[in-house]
Amino acid sequence: MNGYQLDDLDRRIIEKLGHDARVSNRQIAAELKVTEGTIRSRIKRLQVEGLIQFTVVTDFRVAGSPNLVMLGIHADPSRVAALARQIAEIPEINCVIVLLGRYSLLAMGLFTSIEQLNAMIFTRIRALEGVRDVETSISVHNVKYEVGLARITGPKSVGKD
Amino acid sequence: MQIRSGRTAAAATLDALDTGIIDMLRVNGRATNQEIAEKLSVTAATVSSRLRRLEEVGASRVVAVTDFSAHGLNVLIAVGVKVSGREVQDVARDLARLPEVLSANIMNGAHDIELLVALHDFSEINLFLLDHVAGIAGVDHLAPGIAADIIKFEFNVAPLR
Numbered sequence: 001m002n003g004y005q006l007d008d009l010d011r012r013i014i015e016k017l018g019h020d021a022r023v024s025n026r027q028i029a030a031e032l033k034v035t036e037g038t039i040r041s042r043i044k045r046l047q048v049e050g051l052i053q054f055t056v057v058t059d060f061r062v063a064g065s066p067n068l069v070m071l072g073i074h075a076d077p078s079r080v081a082a083l084a085r086q087i088a089e090i091p092e093i094n095c096v097i098v099l100l101g102r103y104s105l106l107a108m109g110l111f112t113s114i115e116q117l118n119a120m121i122f123t124r125i126r127a128l129e130g131v132r133d134v135e136t137s138i139s140v141h142n143v144k145y146e147v148g149l150a151r152i153t154g155p156k157s158v159g160k161d
Numbered sequence: 162m163q164i165r166s167g168r169t170a171a172a173a174t175l176d177a178l179d180t181g182i183i184d185m186l187r188v189n190g191r192a193t194n195q196e197i198a199e200k201l202s203v204t205a206a207t208v209s210s211r212l213r214r215l216e217e218v219g220a221s222r223v224v225a226v227t228d229f230s231a232h233g234l235n236v237l238i239a240v241g242v243k244v245s246g247r248e249v250q251d252v253a254r255d256l257a258r259l260p261e262v263l264s265a266n267i268m269n270g271a272h273d274i275e276l277l278v279a280l281h282d283f284s285e286i287n288l289f290l291l292d293h294v295a296g297i298a299g300v301d302h303l304a305p306g307i308a309a310d311i312i313k314f315e316f317n318v319a320p321l322r
Contacts, residue, residue, distance in 0.1 A: 006231060017225035021190055022212070043191070051231040054190020056183050058221045059321040062175075066318065068266055070275055088313040096313040099239060102306035106239050110318055137270020141250070144257035144265040147319045149279065151237075151311040152228040 004049040009034065013042055014052060018148050021054050050152045057147055066110035068139035069117055071125065072103035079130025080104045090124050092116075103135070175220065178203065182211055183221055187317075190223045219321045234279040237308040238286065240294070241272030247299025249273045255297045261289055272304060 006014075009032065016028050025043070029036040046052040060066070075083050080098060087107050088096040095108040107125075111117040121134055175183070181201050185192055194208040201208070216222050229237065244252045249267055253274050257265040264277045280289060290303060 010231075014225070014227055014231060018227070021223045021225040024193070046231070051228045053226050054186075054223060055226055055317060056187045056190065056221050057224050057317055057319045057321065058183075059219050060318060062220045063318040070266075070268070070270070072271075084310070084312045093313065094316050096311075097237070097239065097308045098310040098312065099306040100309050102239065102241065102304050106306065106308075110316075135271060137268045137272065137275070139266035139275070140269050141253075141267040142264070142320055143250075143253040143267060144262060145319055146263045147224055147316075147321075148226055149229060149232070149234075149263055150226050150316070151314040152226065153311065153313055153315075 004045070004051065006051070009038075010042060010046060013039065014046070017043075017052065017054075053152055060142075063110070064112045066112045068142065069109050069111050070137050070139070071105075071107040071109075071121065072135040072137075073105040073107060073125070073131060074133040074135075075104040076130040076132065077104070083128055083130055086128055087125060090120065092120055175215075178207075179211055179215060179220075182208060183215075186223050190225075222321055229279055232279075233281050235282055236280040236286065237311065238278045238280065239306045239308065240276040240278060240290070241304035242274040242276065242294070242300055243302035243304075244273040244299050245301035249299075252297060252299040256294065256300075259289075259293055261285075261293075 012032055013028060016023055016031065025036050025039040029039045032039070043052070073083070073087075084096050084098050084105055087093055087105065090109075092111070093107050093109045095106075097106045098104070099106045109117075109120075117136075121136065125131060125134055178201065182197055185197050185200060194205040194212070198205040198208045212223075229235070242252070242256065253265050253267050256262055256274060256276060259278075261278050261280055262276050263279050266275050267273065268275050278289065280286060286305070286307075290305060294300060294303065
């Protein structure tokens with residue numbers, strides 16, 4: 001997937017940031033007994049390689065307690081790649097995976113209203129060329145969610161140091 | 162119609178300064194309190210206390226998100242689970258204990274539970290599904306799909322409490 005090979009120091013930095021994303025470079029440096037400059041350049045490299053990013057996560061309840069909705073999409077095989085890109089452009093959709101086996105595509109989004117969900121499926125997804133069927137299922141209870149692990153696909157936004 | 166209602170947190174009302182801090186951290190989650198303070202014309206101590214409060218009330222938090230590949234996780238599978246002869250909640254809780262499970266949701270749809278699972282390589286799929294998952298009491302049917310490509314994976318809303 002990625003050319004950059006992580007070494008032991010990278011892994012230890014990732015572990016520290018996983019516990020507290022706001023811990024200062026100085027503190028990480030002191031704990032790992034390397035210089036602050038080393039920590040700064042390692043974090044920067046991990047960001048540039050798309051292996052780590054720092055983001056703000058808002059709690060479900062503050063966001064209005066949306067429900068996770070999963071859409072299993074069956075599509076014309078020749079249209080799957082194009083559909084994946086089109087569906088990923090829909091702002092309400094958080095996740096698009098090209099799937100082998102169950103569906104052609106698995107899309108997920110967070111919704112607070114059935115009408116909004118229904119309108120999006122009909123006007124933005126079913127209307128797309130190549131979509132044959134959309135199976136909708138709604139999460140009624142989230143039992144587990146690992147917030148710190150994902151596929152980093154977005155633009156590589158690297159803040160100044 | 163609301164899918165879910167009455168659970169929006171009232172305690173965590175955010176003012177303009179809170180949202181200003183959050184907006185800056187969304188762009189650069191590693192910005193120092195001093196950098197944020199200068200941009201918003203407040204003191205670093207104010208930024209620090211606001212951030213602490215946001216985290217304490219569980220409203221939002223800066224997280225380090227690492228790419229699957231940074232952990233050597235090269236295979237993502239989405240597994241639909243049908244349950245029989247046991248409470249879905251209990252089965253979901255047992256499934257959530259498996260470390261490979263990134264997310265577990267109890268669904269209203271074709272399957273009772275949906276899992277997202279990250280594995281190191283294809284050889285682990287067999288062991289995971291047919292040994293670890295199938296070994297849990299109440300698991301009646303599995304519908305696994307293998308991710309061939311992840312186009313989008315951006316969740317910035319999550320359960321924080």
